[in-house]
Amino acid sequence: MNELKKDNTEEKILNAAQTVFIKKGLDGSRMQEIADHAGINKALLHYYFRTKQKLFEAIFKKVFKHVFPKIEMLVLSDLPIEEKLGTFIEKYIDVLLKNPYLPAFILKEMNRDPVFLASVMKSQGVHPEHILKMFEKEMEAGTISKMDPRDLMVNVLGFCIFPFAAKPLLNIMFFENDKKAYNNFLKKRKETVKKFILNSILIR
Amino acid sequence: MNELKKDNTEEKILNAAQTVFIKKGLDGSRMQEIADHAGINKALLHYYFRTKQKLFEAIFKKVFKHVFPKIEMLVLSDLPIEEKLGTFIEKYIDVLLKNPYLPAFILKEMNRDPVFLASVMKSQGVHPEHILKMFEKEMEAGTISKMDPRDLMVNVLGFCIFPFAAKPLLNIMFFENDKKAYNNFLKKRKETVKKFILNSILIR
């Protein structure tokens, strides 16, 4: 019974903290607000996570894997590069559509503690080397144009992430603050990005 | 004498505030820290700007124009689209190279107050419509491939801004935290972005 309660409460706290932290960041969030969201009181937060910082780090870790998902399987598969990239872009934008505030959150908090950031990245099993090597092999094989593979990677990520990260600005600039229109735009992005990227690198 | 002093102090405050706010954001910054940077005391900050919020807004406005520079002249010129876009990308990345922390700062603070953001944008004389129309005309004329001009705009901005905004992350992922290597990468981006964008949209 106690354990069940514990699990329930911990989960409630994590969910509440995620909501609040993602919206307001570490500095902008109040323990009281998180407690309210979770339907408990402040003291319990400290009972479970000791400090605000530790609670925040738990959330950051929990959330980070969505922004840099594990794509080992896809990278190591023997699908043609066209499909690998296309699938990645599709799945990735799908994740962002479901979690549209993650990019802004991660970008916002990224600068706070580079050491912590590095540790999170390692623990998440992101292996950029594999991806870079994959691109290099394709370039050697002549299936895609030659370029710095890091540029290609940054380009793909930027295409996917930027429109979510800069949402408020772009929404005002290009959509007169019409949120529905902007969401439609984001949905269509899957196809747009695929086309744009593949058209410019595939050698046929 | 008094006026000279005033100007001097106000400038010192603005410079100090810019340094601190850009690094730590509104919530993360302390009036004390800004005062220290400016070589004055807290009380004087309030004498000049009354509240932290007002000081912050002054900085945000001051800084915003760098991130969305006035490009009317370029847009309205009769240069070929290839040169317009090429020049924009070059100049823009140059600005970001000189102010590498701006993208993260703007993205970080963008969500706080959408109304204020909108007012800043209007006051800065950014006219997205002109840019979109320019693209549309080029598409009709058959000089660039047909697509949603807003996608094209987001793509260009994302290519330029994202590598600066996500610097800490990308630096760890692809450059083993070697800052010099990353800065070289950013410098080369001017050419890379131009090539990538122009190659994929120009019809020859």
Add this chain to the structure above:
DNA sequence: GTCTATATGGCGATAGAC
């Protein structure tokens, strides 16, 4: 495990002398 009450410190803002 969960609560109420409280300690503790920090920060924005102001008062008032010079």
Add this chain to the structure above:
DNA sequence: GTCTATCGCCATATAGAC
């Protein structure tokens, strides 16, 4: 205009009852 001193609040964190 600039400073020192201080107010008043609010946020994190803890003590201690249940």
